[in-house]
Amino acid sequence: MAVSTIKAEFQCEIEKVWKIVTSLDEYSWRSDLDQIVVTVPEKEFEEHTKDGYVTKFYITAYDQYKRYEFDMENGNMQGHWTGNFSYSDGTTIIEFTENVTAKKLIMKPFVGAYLKQQQAKYIQDLRNALEADGI
Numbered sequence: 001m002a003v004s005t006i007k008a009e010f011q012c013e014i015e016k017v018w019k020i021v022t023s024l025d026e027y028s029w030r031s032d033l034d035q036i037v038v039t040v041p042e043k044e045f046e047e048h049t050k051d052g053y054v055t056k057f058y059i060t061a062y063d064q065y066k067r068y069e070f071d072m073e074n075g076n077m078q079g080h081w082t083g084n085f086s087y088s089d090g091t092t093i094i095e096f097t098e099n100v101t102a103k104k105l106i107m108k109p110f111v112g113a114y115l116k117q118q119q120a121k122y123i124q125d126l127r128n129a130l131e132a133d134g135i
Contacts, residue, residue: 004115005097008123010130014065014087017094020129021083022068029129032121077102077111096122 010017020029024045027036037046042062047055054074061069061082068083079100086093098115102108 001099001101002112002115003097003099004112004119005095006116006119006123007093007095008126010092010094010127011090012092012130014085014092016130016133017092017126018065018068018085020126020133021085021094022062029125029132030122031125032118072100076104076107 020026024036024038027033032049033047034050034052035048037048039045039056043059045057045059047057049055056073058071059069060071060080061067065085065087067085069081071080072078077100079098081099082097084095084097096119098119100111100115102111
């Protein structure tokens with residue numbers, strides 16, 4: 001099992017960050033995704049990467065502007081993602097934690113580094129989306 005947490009701050013309203021992160025309709029800001037398919041509205045969705053890989057997500061918590069969580073699974077891993085959101089003095093603070101178990105023994109040594117790389121890409125994409133929105 002690997003656990004990875006990333007924190008970031010954005011000089012904007014929490015509503016803007018929340019809307020971007022939780023939208024299942026607008027994902028063009030994600031550099032790694034080809035599409036998101038909602039399989040059960042407000043409960044389940046799939047992310048399809050540009051490489052054609054599919055990960056299934058099962059939303060387990062949705063506390064607007066505070067917490068967003070889901071379980072996730074694909075052929076290589078299964079795990080849980082937690083996103084915590086807070087706001088203070090014009091700054092939105094996010095803390096995202098992924099807890100993942102590799103399904104294949106050969107992948108176990110690489111899961112932690114992979115998570116950190118994916119989280120860094122996600123945060124950069126999010127920064128780019130906020131800047132494009134004038135933040």
